[in-house]
Amino acid sequence: MKVIKKAGTEDIAQVYIAETKSGRRIEFTESVGSDSTRDKKWVLVISSLYGCPVSCRFCDAGGGYKGKLSADEIFAQIDYPVKLRYPDLKIPSEKFKVQFARMGEPAFNPAVLEVLENLPERYDAPGLTVSLSTIAPLGCDAFFEKLYDISKRKYQNRFQFQFSLHTTDKKLRSWLIPVETWNFKTMAEYGKEFSESIDKKITLNFALAENMPLEPDVLLKYFSPDIFLVKITPVNPTFQAVKNGISSHIKIDTGKDLPDSKITITEALNSAGYDVIVSIGDSEENLIGSNCGQYLEAYEREVSCYKKDILAEKGYRYSIQNI
Template sequence: MKVTAKTIDSDLATVFVAEMGAGRYVEFVESRQPPRPRLEKWVVILSVLFGCPVGCPMCDAGGHYRGRLTAEQIWFQLETLRNLFFPVAFLPVRLFKIQFARMGEPALNPAVLEVLEELPRRLNARNITPCVSTVAPRGSEPFFSELLAVKERHFQNGRFQLQFSVHDTDPLHRDYWIPAPKWDLTEIASYGTRFVRPGDRKITLNFALAEERQLDPGIIGRHFDPEIFLIKITPVNPTIRAKQNRLTSLTTDAGSILDLPACRSLQADGYEILPSIGELEENRIGSNCGQYVRAFQREDPSPPIPAYSYPVIRWTDEAEKYFS
């Protein structure tokens, strides 16, 4: 396992690429929210699969699936970032978010549960908040049962974030956005009701909106309790796959999201709406999962390819600077 490249230094986000053996690469990311220093809030985003078998039409991690990462390969990403930015025994970050959301659907890899179980002991940090973002693949019921148990053991009282990527309330259209067998909305609602206990965070239902039609307030209202679920609206990122599929964001402005008739209706019914637009530079650097890895899986990754949205440097050029 070794880091082979990273994007150039940035105040917002840095993407790292690591080779895990047998020519398999993953990406992982660290980011913060200026002006807040990393000590106050630090976010790391980890990969859990080599590619992804789900193949969502707006995600460059889809296709090219080459298996699951082991728990140690996931830990390698986390410990590389920790050693780089906080090489001390006790991690003093006030809010440390660890997102299993870069490359790969987490519910397809039981090693994610092993890592979650070990986090409090092995990381020696305060206020760890793991975030699992999933499309709820059918057949992953044992994963979700154990996820609830791990949350109860280690991450109660608002220290766990669970997100279901729903993308469309219409079942047929949802099959386009998530082209794999998955829980329907009733199953997601039922699990969420069991998952959230007093003091826990609400579960996020994420929609990448290309059309307002994707979000039907009537269907949301019939399935999801606003005391347990909140609605997050994200842009459709400008990935290679999104461009190939001619998908563009309905809006990239937080104000206009809240002003959409569907969002206004949901707010009137008591739902919290979270427009998640992020910093433009952060989007350029960090959002397009799989683009950097795609370049490194080519035989000669050195010439820049159009997929790159941000300059990349070879890790070997910089390693001495950081680790000497």
């Protein structure tokens, strides 16, 4: 794998664009945050697929799906920043988090399981935790069974498992995520077992767009607050989100409407018994774009002489640099 571009800044966050031997491109990130240090917390967010066949309405990873990454290609995204910072592979960070959450639905790629199986032994990293976000696509039961087994054996209390729901309205969810997925009942059953196996709550993630309902009563029918917590994040200003008229319920740049959102949604969820995390992200990281898969799309548009959309420049202060 050859890293060809990067954006961001060393001490907060960096986004990398890399080309693998096959000539296909991926992106991955590392971040520290503007108010922390790498010794305290270091987060790597890596891709599982070349693009994504799901094509969620707000995500630029969708479209142009070009296949699955091998385990070596997934590991290369972790090896690159690790060797840059810690050539002896000893990672002293109190929390070293690897998130399978950049490009691609991880459940479509069995190589993700191979990586999870071998990750704890690959580095000397006492602070290792992993996080995997999934829309729970239909037809991936074998993946989820193996994932359960690995997490139980190797990631006791250090696995953050996340279902991406985005709305409690089933019709709107089918529009946002245009593939068939497990229904809420199946997610709840799996989540319960998974939570018991890792001794940790399961996250229900909502990248919450305007006019997308998040109804505590609907959640309560399926997801016990003893087992599930709710995370609400902004919808990033991706090319797809803009094209599909999707805007964030929580504004990324200023967090201005956050107090209203917190009163109306968080309080209702809290009253229903849920722990709620409202995660607007580090403002500097938002400008870098380390928590939103958009750089590769911006880069591909540039190299293909596609009409360059000004939104990428407007949204992110840090331009793409050559390496």
